[in-house]
Amino acid sequence: MSETAAPKKKAVYKRVNKAAEAAVDGMEPVVNTINTICAGVEAAANVAVPFANFLPLIGEVSRLLKEIVDIYQTAEHNKRICGVMLDRVTIAESAIKNLKVRREENEDFFSEENYINLQKLVTVVGKIRKFLAEISQLKGLQKYIQAKNIEKTTMDLNKEFDFTIQLLEFAFMVDFSARNDIDNKKIKADIEDLTEYLQVIGGGLTDTNKNVSDLVVQLSVLNKTIMDKSETNIFQNELLPYNDFDETEVDENIGKKIKKFKRIKNGINDFVALKLVADESSNEDAKNNIKNQVTILRKLEECHNIIQFFGLTTTDGNKWFLVTEWAEYGNLREFYNTYGPLDVKVKLLFALDISRGLNFLRAVEIVHRDIRAENILITDHQTAKIANFNSSRAVTDVTKNHKTTLECVRYCAPEKLERLGSQTKYDTKSEIYSFGILLWEIAEEKVPYADYKDIMAITELVGEKKYREPFSEVSPLPKEYQDIAKKAVDHDPNYRPSFTRIFTVLQELFSKKSRPPPSPRINSSGSNSPSLRRQGTIDSFKLSEEEEDDIMILPNFSDFNYMTFKFGYISVIFD
Incomplete structure (x- = not known):
């Protein structure tokens, strides 16, 4: 096939050019010329392309599918949307693999037109992979949430994918349009879940408008920078003065490496923990690694469920201490045991x-x-x-x-x-x-x-x-x-x-x-029900006849118009 493809292609284009020249010279009627040109173009589209040229594209679809599977399995958000698009790509990849295995039966498929269409499919699958990678994790969601276009982008990519599949005309293929109603419900359910999650998660992950916080993106970039071996030291803060802390008397069970101190600078007077993290035996690489980690740990302060890190301090330049928030009740196991x-x-x-x-x-x-x-x-x-x-x-x-x-x-x-x-x-x-x-x-x-x-x-x-x-x-x-x-x-x-x-x-x-339990004194109709009184509450008390006689009978103050309360003071009103 590869040896005959090029001569066939040249012959087709030669025939098209000859027909065009003939039309100019008036040798053939214009109508016949147009028909000949169209037939030539169609023939050019069906020119066979060597199967080897298709292999990189087939391999790329398989590679992208594998990445999409990984994205789906690790998705923290919008997992249903990931699943909807994963289904589409999986079916398409199966169809392509079928063509690869049975290429002799599908020889007509491997044309120049389908080569171009398969390139389009690779492009749209690449877009899908990038989109899913962004919306499946919180750090990539920011731009989509602010623009409120997760649903629109999903729909647009699905349409682009479906259109490309139609161009390829695979021998077997699912009609994706029949699944649209189900897929749309899944998409909307994901968006509703995400909205609810952002409303309640807090803890530094969202800003005051309940959008993804800029800090999430900044920390992700900073963390990646530290893992880059070319960056050896990104420490951004000076060491804290050791004189800002006074050691207190604490229980011996805290440990040799952790001490309780009072922070006395600027009248703060709160308690902190100092933990030994480096000493004379630590080399410079180890100290740089500690400083880099502290740079990140300090930025975690926005999350109220991560212990707060204030920085590093040193006594003599050799012993380094990590300064953190003090936890009064110790660790979780100590707490429930106590x-x-x-x-x-x-x-x-x-x-x-x-x-x-x-x-x-x-x-x-x-x-x-x-x-x-x-x-x-x-x-x-x-x-x-x-x-x-x-x-x-x-x-x-x-x-x-x-x-x-x-x-x-x-x-x-x-x-x-x-x-x-x-x-x-x-x-x-x-x-x-x-x-x-x-x-x-x-x-x-x-x-x-x-x-x-x-x-x-x-x-x-x-x-x-x-x-x-x-x-x-x-x-x-x-x-x-x-x-x-x-x-x-x-x-x-x-x-x-x-x-x-x-x-x-x-x-x-x-x-x-x-949530407080519903009042047992009110039945479903809203009326008081004596049968619902709880033992041990004021509703269950019953006064004796003597106690009822001792109750002070208060006058009806509505009959008096000379006294009223105003802003916590008694004001006298004269009529």
Whole structure:
């Protein structure tokens, strides 16, 4: 086919040119000339193109589809829209692969016209991939939310895709127009969910207008810059003067590396924690890495569920201390051991606090990599905050020299347990698993796998036997809470819910728990019903005859017109 394609093409164009010249010379009628030219153009469009020329385009569609699948699986937002477009591209790719396998039967397809049309398909699939990558994560949503054109862009891309498919005229193809009603409902449902999420998430992710905060985009860029090996030092703040802090007397249980200080500069007089992060043994690269991380950590202050970082200070230039917000009640495990059993509402609030913090980290593409009870601190306002970012990395970074301890293993995802000690990518799905284990601990107020004191024993239990700690039969936590926690620790990472979904469930549960119950004194018709009185309330009290006689009978003050109240003072009015 490749050897004969070029001569055929030249012959066709030669015939077209000859017909045109003949028309000019008046050798043939004009009508016949036009017909000849049209036939020649049509023949040129059907000129065979070597099959090898189609292979790069077919490969590009497959590559883009794989990326779209990854986007769908990791989508935090607009997952239905991602699914709608994924369906289209999947079917198109299947049709193209069918042509590739059965190319001898479809020899007529491989023409110059379809070569151009397939290029158009690659272009529109590339647009779809870019669009889905942006709307599936919070950092890329900003421009679409402000312009309120997620729905319009989705519709336009679907139309462009469908039109290109019609041009290709595949042997088998789904009529996408028949799915429009269903697809449109999915698109609208995604937009409604996103709008509701932005209304309640807060925590630095949205601005006062409930749009995606500029900080999300700025932090994503800064985080990516730090991961660029060409940038060795982007530290933007001076070291804090050590003299601004006075050490206080604290419990010895806090630890050797963490001290409680009072910040005395400018009359602030609040408490902070100083944690030793570098000493004489730390080299310059290690110190630069610490300073770069602090640059990012300081910007996390907009999220009220992440411990606040104030900066670095040093005593002599050798010992460096990280200055953070002080957590009066210690970590989560210490809190429930001291003040438990906790009320259901408190448990839901702690779970929601942590979920909001994790949603923030996901939006700015940071994985904590060590979510567990000891790294959740409780402040004096009983707010749960994520702390200890020693192991944090960018989402795309591999795990490096992450120290494996028994406590870490209790929260470690099975796919990570299989490769303990190796440098592998720690992704959001692994973080979701850790949060699922933490949700169980919050509910039960117990250490996960407490009976196991060996790393290999837990690895076998979780990884091979697929065992998970069950909720107690008398657990007061709602079924929806237990269900989302169980899904979060699914053995298959692809079946774990997103952080967005977990937050939405917890938010709904907490809202229900926070709503006051309907008054039992009012029935459905709105009238008072004695049968609905609750024991132990004022409605259930009954006075004796003697008590009723002792009640003071007050006069009807409406009969008096010489006294009235005005702005908290008694004013006398004379008639």
